[in-house]
Amino acid sequence: MLKKLLASVGIGKATVDTILLDEQLRAGDTFAIEVVIKGGDVEQQLIGLEFAIMAEAKAEQEIGDNEVKYNKSVVLQSWQPSLDITIQPGETITQQFELDLHPEIPASNLFGQRIAKVWLQTGLDIKNGIDGSDKDPLTIVPSNTQLAVLEFIENSGYRLFKSDIEAGYVRAHNFSSHLPCYQEYEFKPESRSFFGAKELEVTFVDNGAETGVLIEIDRAFSGDGYHSVSIPNHCDSVASVRPYIERLLS
Numbered sequence: 001m002l003k004k005l006l007a008s009v010g011i012g013k014a015t016v017d018t019i020l021l022d023e024q025l026r027a028g029d030t031f032a033i034e035v036v037i038k039g040g041d042v043e044q045q046l047i048g049l050e051f052a053i054m055a056e057a058k059a060e061q062e063i064g065d066n067e068v069k070y071n072k073s074v075v076l077q078s079w080q081p082s083l084d085i086t087i088q089p090g091e092t093i094t095q096q097f098e099l100d101l102h103p104e105i106p107a108s109n110l111f112g113q114r115i116a117k118v119w120l121q122t123g124l125d126i127k128n129g130i131d132g133s134d135k136d137p138l139t140i141v142p143s144n145t146q147l148a149v150l151e152f153i154e155n156s157g158y159r160l161f162k163s164d165i166e167a168g169y170v171r172a173h174n175f176s177s178h179l180p181c182y183q184e185y186e187f188k189p190e191s192r193s194f195f196g197a198k199e200l201e202v203t204f205v206d207n208g209a210e211t212g213v214l215i216e217i218d219r220a221f222s223g224d225g226y227h228s229v230s231i232p233n234h235c236d237s238v239a240s241v242r243p244y245i246e247r248l249l250s
Helices: 002-008 144-155 238-249
Strands: 015-020 030-038 044-063 066-079 082-087 092-100 118-126 132-137 158-167 181-189 197-206 210-219 223-232
Touching: 015 118, 015 132, 030 044, 030 118, 044 092, 066 092, 066 158, 144 158, 144 181, 144 197, 144 210, 144 238, 210 238, 223 238
Parallel strands: 044 158
Antiparallel strands: 015 030, 030 092, 044 066, 044 082, 044 118, 118 132, 158 181, 181 197, 197 210, 210 223
16 A cells, blocks of 8 residues: 555656667658656556657746746647556566657757757656656757758858757748747858848748748848748758859848
8 A cells, every 4th residue: 555655656656768769860750769668666557658849949038127038848749649558566568659750840960969959758647646757868950951051051151150949930921830949040151241241040941842941131230131932852952952042142
């Protein structure tokens, strides 16, 4: 009886561990995971699992006369496969699942460097008990089309300064985003001219067939200017994206 009581408040309960079977992913990919559930000190009934792709995003909120900036965890996708399993003390149950990444999922890595926090959160629903959970960082790299655009911008005299995930949505003339956050790549010019760009921000919105590119250019004395274009995803080289991006930078 004491063990059941302790398990109901999270002591000696069943635990869950998720193993990623793919080391590197791209948005839109299907990826495989293995879920290992280990029984605790008492028999417990497992009702379901929940998987969520999450990201750490920058957000803003007005409090009185002040604008406060902070980081928050954002749910980008979720799945809830049902279970009806009774797990015995010390028993191990293993199941595999395939999940599909949304094409707008932000990248976490660029050229071997981590640029954002994106992870898979796994929750275990236990009847009459506190849920178990597991958190696994994901390695997601930009698509070939996005990499080609970033490389062309660098070849055009700009240096990548940083990349952020921002809470909110993107809307351009011919595309809009669907996830509750978006990724910005911020560039600065290698050499500054008096009337040239001070800063350039690039955001991608991929729908699986095309990649929308929104470029915000901050120019001295003329403020911000927004330009957008959609590029077919078969354009995956610097030469093939050049006709789309070159005119946006002029």
